[in-house]
Amino acid sequence: MLAYIGRRVVYTVPIMLGVSLVCFALVHISPGDPLVSVLPADASEQLRLTMMRLYGFDRSYPEQFGLWLWRAVQGDLGTSIATGRAVATEVLRAAGNTLRLAALATVIGFVFGCLFGFVAGYFRDSWVDKLASLLSVIGVSVPHYWLGMVLVIVFSSQLGWLPATGAGPGGSSSWVWDWEHVSHMVLPAITMSVIPMGIIARTVRALVAEILAQEFVIGLKARGLNEVGVFAHVVKNAAPTALAVMGLQLGYLLGGSILIETVFSWPGTGFLLNAAIFQRDLPLLQGTILVLAMFFVLLNLAVDVVQTMLDPRIERG
Amino acid sequence: MTEPLVELRDLTVTFTGGPKPVAAVNGVDLTLAPGETVALIGESGSGKSVTLRQILRLNPERRSRVSGQVRVAGLDVLRLSGTELAAYRGAVASMIFQEPLLALDPVYTLGDQIVEAICRHEAVSREDARRRALDLFERVRIPSAARRLEAYPHEMSGGMRQRAMIALALACRPKLLLADEPTTALDATVQIQVLLLLRDLQREFGLSILFVTHDIGAAVEVADRMAVMYAGRIVEAADARTIVRAPRHPYTIGLLKSRAHGALQKGQRLETIPGSPPDLANLPPGCAFADRCFLAADACRTTPPAAEGLAAGHQVRCFRSADTAAALA
Structure with missing residues (x-):
């Protein structure tokens, strides 16, 4: 088992290298001079060259990449062009916010997704199944930002139950575990949970239906297990796949929440990315994408390890 | 009669x-x-x-x-x-199946499945049930029985699996x-x-x-x-x-x-x-x-x-x- 984890960790190194290469290349693939947004329109050629040297754009690409990677490994992701603050600090603070939101959304999505999935799988082709399937299709298909706006209109503007935007009272972005702060998470988390809920519900429904059709379920009944006893076996059989899907969904939520974070002005990585793109803040963009990609790689690693521990059929040797 | x-x-x-x-x-x-x-x-x-x-x-x-x-x-x-x-x-009454690989739960060890069956029907401790499982494995002549109790169904050969299935079926003395x-x-x-x-x-x-x-x-x-x-x-x-x-x-x-x-004989058709x-x-x-x-x-x-x-x-x-x-x- 330890050897397996060790090998799996080693495998992530080339993946991470590849990812960082793509992140680095983004700056140079995207059209336009990265310095345009920093320099005033009437900047002299002299100033342009100085700035190029300052940012290291005058060196060869491999050299630039090596330097950038070397600094990144040490935790230095450069300086934001727009704010002049260290990218690493900005990204980490935003990542904390996003992680909190995404984790809550995944938990909500997982709990309800499993609930719908199990009910639908157990009572296949009944009206409960059809209702659960309908809900999950709606969950997957409904545009996020639209749902977010509808929720804001209903629960913030009309009913006034929950705050519409921000991560805390008065636009504060520091986090405290109290109701004031948690209430800010409710609407974005629910909005965000809808897609993983739909996907997990559909996965679990298919899993449960497939497991129940297997002969070992008859075998379990033949041993005298009642419905509850059989259910425990179904859960353990479904768990590895369901958890893997949940882990991947958490990964998508970490990176793919730009729209929701923008709608709710949630000070997370998506919000940061949005700002970085509009301000052409390339170091910030690079750093954020790199951190998110690393998250995703590590999450996949964690999912693989957990799945291996839960499912004895996965080869460990 | x-x-x-x-x-x-x-x-x-x-x-x-x-x-x-x-x-x-x-x-x-x-x-x-x-x-x-x-x-x-x-x-x-x-x-x-x-x-x-x-x-x-x-x-x-x-x-x-x-x-x-x-x-x-x-x-x-x-x-x-x-x-x-x-x-x-x-x-x-208990049952053994044609294909034990399909009839046994793939993600539970054989020992756990036998213990579960015994505890389902009789008020015995898990330790006692475990001992009975070991005894059953020996009775159906599974070599290195103690180690095989920890095995998952897919880790055993067809014959051993069917023996394990028989042991499981006999666990509660039907x-x-x-x-x-x-x-x-x-x-x-x-x-x-x-x-x-x-x-x-x-x-x-x-x-x-x-x-x-x-x-x-x-x-x-x-x-x-x-x-x-x-x-x-x-x-x-x-x-x-x-x-x-x-x-x-x-x-x-x-x-x-x-x-x-x-x-x-060679060339003779099967009826x-x-x-x-x-x-x-x-x-x-x-x-x-x-x-x-x-x-x-x-x-x-x-x-x-x-x-x-x-x-x-x-x-x-x-x-x-x-x-x-x-x-x-």
Whole structure:
């Protein structure tokens, strides 16, 4: 088992290298001079060259990449062009916010997704199944930002139950575990949970239906297990796949929440990315994408390890 | 005669899930004495597995219609409540399956599955259940039993898996063991070992075994009596020796002739029964075998023959049984 984890960790190194290469290349693939947004329109050629040297754009690409990677490994992701603050600090603070939101959304999505999935799988082709399937299709298909706006209109503007935007009272972005702060998470988390809920519900429904059709379920009944006893076996059989899907969904939520974070002005990585793109803040963009990609790689690693521990059929040797 | 352990009376099972009802079992009468081994023989779709599963009520209840009577050890199985049924399954009667890899839960170790079954039926500690599991593994002659208890089903060979399945089925000391083609998925050499093991365990535990197979050779090894099924009916039943030496139903005769035994010469054709089994959703009014039978007369196509007693314990459902004795030669 330890050897397996060790090998799996080693495998992530080339993946991470590849990812960082793509992140680095983004700056140079995207059209336009990265310095345009920093320099005033009437900047002299002299100033342009100085700035190029300052940012290291005058060196060869491999050299630039090596330097950038070397600094990144040490935790230095450069300086934001727009704010002049260290990218690493900005990204980490935003990542904390996003992680909190995404984790809550995944938990909500997982709990309800499993609930719908199990009910639908157990009572296949009944009206409960059809209702659960309908809900999950709606969950997957409904545009996020639209749902977010509808929720804001209903629960913030009309009913006034929950705050519409921000991560805390008065636009504060520091986090405290109290109701004031948690209430800010409710609407974005629910909005965000809808897609993983739909996907997990559909996965679990298919899993449960497939497991129940297997002969070992008859075998379990033949041993005298009642419905509850059989259910425990179904859960353990479904768990590895369901958890893997949940882990991947958490990964998508970490990176793919730009729209929701923008709608709710949630000070997370998506919000940061949005700002970085509009301000052409390339170091910030690079750093954020790199951190998110690393998250995703590590999450996949964690999912693989957990799945291996839960499912004895996965080869460990 | 002692009280029978199993008594099936006029058992019918009709599956209603499809577009047309499928009459899988059409009036089966069968008794098993304590300690007796009976083999149910027939080809695919003859209703032998459905009969067997109905004894544990494992056929999907929402999609089947069942009538008749199933009595096992004094219990009216078809009228047991949910909790009574769960207490009966595994403790009074248990089952082994054709393919143990499919019939065992893949993500639990074999030891855990046995312990679970024991704890489900008896108030014993997990440690005691564990010791019993180890003892069972030794009794079914699994080498390095303690280590194999920790194994998952996919980590064992086919023969070992079937032994583990047998150990699991015997975990709560049932009186009746139902075996659904237990050797079909195994290699020929392993088949014999498992059959011999079953016979030994039957003596050791005083079990009754109802054994479903399409392999007459395997049935002869273990069975005291045999019942031949065709289209959901028992067409002939007798002690094993009589079935093999003096069968009286044309279908039994056909089955025996279509076996490949050692004396088959190169180039010699294997005898087969012409035609194919009837559609169970659309059974003929008369004898279901009439269309394939070399002796069929007009009477055979209008009414189904009733069971007729030829000698003590030898019953046959055939209008022409008087003429079949000669046909065997």
